[in-house]
Amino acid sequence: MDKNYDKDRNYYIFLTKNSGGVSLGKFTFSYYKAIDLDCSIAHEYGHTKQSRYLGPLYLLVVGLPSLIWALLHTSKTKRSYYDFYTESWANKLGGVKEENGILIWDK
Numbered sequence: 797m798d799k800n801y802d803k804d805r806n807y808y809i810f811l812t813k814n815s816g817g818v819s820l821g822k823f824t825f826s827y828y829k830a831i832d833l834d835c836s837i838a839h840e841y842g843h844t845k846q847s848r849y850l851g852p853l854y855l856l857v858v859g860l861p862s863l864i865w866a867l868l869h870t871s872k873t874k875r876s877y878y879d880f881y882t883e884s885w886a887n888k889l890g891g892v893k894e895e896n897g898i899l900i901w902d903k
């Protein structure tokens with residue numbers, strides 16, 4: 797059994813040395829040193845759910861806009877990274893929310 801595979805949710809979690817996270821269909825990637833790692837994994841799972849809802853449209857509705865947003869967003873950007881609709885939606889689906897720049901469980 798693949799240790800990266802979550803069989804209840806039918807998706808894969810990979811921890812990477814690159815900061816930031818990515819989700820492509822069943823495959824999610826989270827930064828292994830993220831201080832909010834559990835919640836980051838949940839956020840990426842939110843993107844997996846988006847992908848299930850949207851099918852191929854995921855790339856157009858979520859993938860591309862969030863890629864552009866991630867490229868444009870810097871530490872100096874006034875809006876939070878998670879304000880963007882693709883990200884706030886993934887938070888909601890993953891059961892997390894942002895507080896002071898990090899993700900916490902949304903109870």
Ligand SMILES: [Zn+2]
Pocket residue numbers: 839840843862882883886
């Ligand atoms: Zn995201």
